[in-house]
Amino acid sequence: MKITGIETLVCHARMRNWVFVKVLTDQPGLFGWGEATLEWHTRSIVGAVEDLAELVVGEDPTRVEHLWQMMWRQHFWHGSGVVRSTAIAGIDLALWDIVGKLHGVPCHKLWGGPVRDSIRLYCHLGGGNLESFYETPVDNARQFADLAREAVAEGFTAFKSMAVPPTMPVEGLKPVKAAEACVAAMREAVGDDIDIMVDCHARPSPAMGMKFAKAVDPYGLYFFEEPCWPENLEGLAAINAAVTTPIATGERLTHLAAFRDLFAVRGCEICQLDLTHCGGFTEARRIAALCDAHRIALAPHNPQGPVSTAASLEFGFSQPSYIICESVHNDVPWRQDVVDEGFTIDPATRTVTPSERPGLGISINEEEVRKHPFEQEVAQRVFYRDGAAGDW
Numbered sequence: 001m002k003i004t005g006i007e008t009l010v011c012h013a014r015m016r017n018w019v020f021v022k023v024l025t026d027q028p029g030l031f032g033w034g035e036a037t038l039e040w041h042t043r044s045i046v047g048a049v050e051d052l053a054e055l056v057v058g059e060d061p062t063r064v065e066h067l068w069q070m071m072w073r074q075h076f077w078h079g080s081g082v083v084r085s086t087a088i089a090g091i092d093l094a095l096w097d098i099v100g101k102l103h104g105v106p107c108h109k110l111w112g113g114p115v116r117d118s119i120r121l122y123c124h125l126g127g128g129n130l131e132s133f134y135e136t137p138v139d140n141a142r143q144f145a146d147l148a149r150e151a152v153a154e155g156f157t158a159f160k161s162m163a164v165p166p167t168m169p170v171e172g173l174k175p176v177k178a179a180e181a182c183v184a185a186m187r188e189a190v191g192d193d194i195d196i197m198v199d200c201h202a203r204p205s206p207a208m209g210m211k212f213a214k215a216v217d218p219y220g221l222y223f224f225e226e227p228c229w230p231e232n233l234e235g236l237a238a239i240n241a242a243v244t245t246p247i248a249t250g251e252r253l254t255h256l257a258a259f260r261d262l263f264a265v266r267g268c269e270i271c272q273l274d275l276t277h278c279g280g281f282t283e284a285r286r287i288a289a290l291c292d293a294h295r296i297a298l299a300p301h302n303p304q305g306p307v308s309t310a311a312s313l314e315f316g317f318s319q320p321s322y323i324i325c326e327s328v329h330n331d332v333p334w335r336q337d338v339v340d341e342g343f344t345i346d347p348a349t350r351t352v353t354p355s356e357r358p359g360l361g362i363s364i365n366e367e368e369v370r371k372h373p374f375e376q377e378v379a380q381r382v383f384y385r386d387g388a389a390g391d392w
């Protein structure tokens, strides 16, 4: 069997362009789906997939590790840059989809699963709606509480919020008090049985991240995410050591050695590798083994499109350390029109039972995708009050 071509299908979904990757084979009807969404870098990804196709078209798609090694190593530059690692991921996910289809089993069964009966989903406040999740001002604690109640009313037992504002490298008490007020309001609104997460989007410096982490520590968050830049390993380690709240990070790391360095300093308790950015299942399974050695939990980053979600679930049904799946259900109203999924979500509990369909268990409706061609993503640019550029 040979790979005969690799196509990308771009689907504009407001804040992101979902980049679906389709790997075609010479076996009639056999192809695989992957996803290589990288917001604000869509054109680069489409080009990177084209470059990688030169290496793998004509090769046997079932030699997934061999093809991964070629894509990572060949032509001098390693695949660690996020554009290339994302493109590799898109192709790698599609190759595993093909292998599952060839053997007639879901991907998790290729890797010794299922290791659990169900997976819990968590949502973003507002279900991933751009304005609710990213643009609710942190001086509006009441709105955080209202959105938290909504998430629980929709069946979720866990949700994530953006309750930490962008700050300059050092600021005083005001933003810290505002973040604390939001977390307090959400806890008050939903009680102790619901798990609350806060994502800092790596906005703070290590000093500010420490202040925010300590301020919200008494509210028993499920995890506190990216409290400083991923490059600040010693900052992550210091914050993780200083609070009881588990620190989560890893969505911007693209390869095994970066996770090795993070875990070596104990920079987190929860690894948020992104299957669509860190080289796909092939590299993620190595990172997961490293997590196990450090007793670090897995909660993959997954705010992208539906192939990414199917991949996260297949991974979760095969990984003992996987604790929860990030999910987006309200980013665009037609999300479910572009995909047919093999797994089942219980709407009352927002838990997922595994797919029995082969591979990733999904089919993409290409006609629906074509209704949403590429558009420039909605800009999300941060400037501090003095005009200096900040992190979104």
Ligand SMILES: [Mg+2]
Binding pocket: 199, 201, 225, 226, 251
């Ligand atoms: Mg995040």
